[in-house]
Amino acid sequence: MSVGVVVFPGSNCDRDVRWALEGCLGLSTRFLWHEDSDLKGVDAVVIPGGFSYGDYLRCGAIARFSPVLQAVKDFADHGGPVLGICNGFQVLTEMELLPGALTRNARLHFICEPTPLEVQPGQCRWLQTYTAGESIVLPIAHGEGRFQCDSSQLEELEGNGQVVLRYAANPNGSVGDVAGLTNAAGNVLGLMPHPERACDPATGGIDGRRLMASLLG
């Protein structure tokens, strides 16, 4: 069993994800280069944070057309677990694996700080070790994390229990305080906070450990 970590030109959290999974949790990982269309038999895929293709055009817009993500789309459509963190969440919305879009923070600043969140695990397969309404703290680090969708879409997401992570004190202007979303089937999760940076007590807090540990069921 191993977890694939997608690497784009401009990814900068790929090694953090590897450290969290291998160094902190003892799970095996494989890097998946953006030009490869072979997922090398991995059992789960993480699209890490960073600035894929320099975030040219829009965050995630170019990445969406990379060969590796065509394979990831197929993997997700067949129920494969896919986790998008930060830039990875932006990529998932551009791929239309998750609805809505991530836009410039309301007050324009890049925000890098520990952020309190409320978890509502719903059907999301990675969050089943968290209790409904549980408060956790994960770091955020983004300039474009303001989730946007129209009000009927938001109502539908909330009705389906797909808003699995909310900001306790909304830092960026996201509608519905959305910090993380799952798809209807629960196998795709996108979130702006960084669970991989909350796995090692040395870096302050381990609230992300259970999420990362759940990648391989």
Added chain:
Amino acid sequence: MLDPAGEATRAAAARLGVDGIQKLRIGKAIELELVAPDRATAQAQLERLSDRLLANPVIENWTLELAEATGGSAA
């Protein structure tokens, strides 16, 4: 939809002494040259491009202007 960069620019315009700006939104313009057998094909190609890559219809509106260049190719 909130355009924070547009709002910040509007505030700066007031500080410059240009008053009365009711609305200021910032977007982007993309110029490209395309070789196509005819205008209808070019139009169809550019619409597909605008809707699927250049803009994200979830958060952006787009318009398209098509002009023909010399030599019969559309630009």
